[in-house]
Amino acid sequence: MAVNPNAIQSQAASQTAAAGTAATAGVDPASRPPQLRAARIRKQRVIKFVILFITLGFLFVPLLSMLLFTLRHPLSGRWSLAPWEAIFTGNGDSLGADLTVLWQGLGTSLALCAVTVVIMLLLMVPTMVIVHIRSKALERAIEWVATLPLTIPAIVLVVGLGPIYRWLSADVLSTNPIWLCFAYVILVMPFAFRAIAVGLNSIDVKTLVEAARSLGASWPHVFFRVIIPNLWQAILSSAFISIAVVLGEYTVASLLGRMNLQVALYQLGQSNSQISTAMSLLALLFGVVLLVALDLISDAMRKTKEGK
């Protein structure tokens, strides 16, 4: 493995570079025989392997079981792709399952993702940008409020949301599950706040705004042509994390008696656990893809910051 001289300070380099670079890393090579360090690194590698093997084993065995469970019929022991066929063709007749609930739930959840992301962005981005420029005190207040949902569990929130939603569905709106978006904006707020705050701190908003304003740009122009293009990575990652949260949400929807993907999965699980397990695996996989993308985006964000 090549050792990048710039990374010599990083843990990675000093660990993998072994005895050869010990001198450059600042250790007096005479004080300790190089074999001893090499032996320690070998030992460390064994420990690392054992720990990771056990932990990742514990995390992956249930996921692997899920996959096997969908492929092998638990009672007859026959191997088949029927549950996956049912999902991708949309027809569960071969397994005697009615998939309308699932599609209804999936549709609602996808629509909820879109609406929640739009409301969240409209609510958070302009406020956070302007407060970031103008007022440190208000920014702290917003941070406190936006991270409050981490302290108030969803199961507690839903007790209080019950009367509000009863009133909303009876007198103002309908019982359509799409109105869950109001509660979901609150649930995604801590995650979205962090993503946008990281983006705001990685660019110099104040200078950008002052430069644009002194060149004669109007405020809407500054906002849409200067700030948003510089923040798009943060906006995208806040949207991704919100989508992941909304797709996995069960507590609020089930206790308010609305149908979404998770509630549908739970109901379907009572009658055909193979299809619901296959769908869960797909949803988990989709979540992982979203978060890997998120990770790559934040990586790009770090690079632009360092590049400056």
Next chain:
Amino acid sequence: MTAAIATRGSALGRSSSSTLARHRQELGTFAVTIPFFAYTACFLVAPTIIVIVGAFQTHDGGFTLSNFNKLFEANTLAAFVTSILVSVASSVIGAVVGGLASYALVIGAKPNGLLRRMVSAISSVLAQFGGVMLAFAFIATIGINGVGTLLIRQLTGMIVNPNWLSSLPGLITVYCYFQIPLMIIIFLPAVDSIRPQWREACESLGGNTFQYWTRVALPILTPRFISAFLLLFASAFSAYATAAALFSQRSILVPLMIQGAMRNEMDPNQQGFAQVLAFAMIIVVAIVMLLSHAVEKRAGRWQ
């Protein structure tokens, strides 16, 4: 619309530097935040107030403390004890295993290696968005017809108790399945902050591995570890979806009792019970979060 308000505010602020104009600008900034605060007031603060007020309210709206009597009934106390027991046990296991795993992920690896990326993405999904799907994962593994159950039966002839998943050890195992990943994502930054130079400094001063761990690394990591443990506890204590999918009828945990109380809200006997339980949960989680903040502040000295 918010931008338009800001425009007016700033235009006034720039046209003159009098105190009046500055006040107007401050007002303008505040006006921009009104939609945000109004929204959170409606859907975050109002529900919380409804819970707290409901806990102290009689059937016809008067003030009472009698709702709290239910909190001290045997089965409610049992639910709290079980909830706390499951949360503590799964947090201890999660914190220790997850802490070791994040250490193993950092040592001798590239800071942005593929393994680390994949593990953190999967951990985030399992820790934060799993819910019902995690219950399915364990039903598929060691449920009645689970892959693991059948495998064990075929290999050893042993029959796994089909109710093991809904026993206390089973529940703790399932909770560990989101606690360990949660610990990994919380604790990775803490392990990252340990500099290799510290170890080198320790070694060049003649310290051995044991001394490095007991005198340098552990004292620095301990506060972060404790605050991560407390966050894990809060997450387990307030988890609902996984348990709800595993137990459809029995209310052995506080969140499941809340579910039962909400379903029977029309029962005059159950008046205010959901609110009282939720109120008690807020208190427990708030205490845990305050402790965590206090410990974190102490840890902040080293950053």
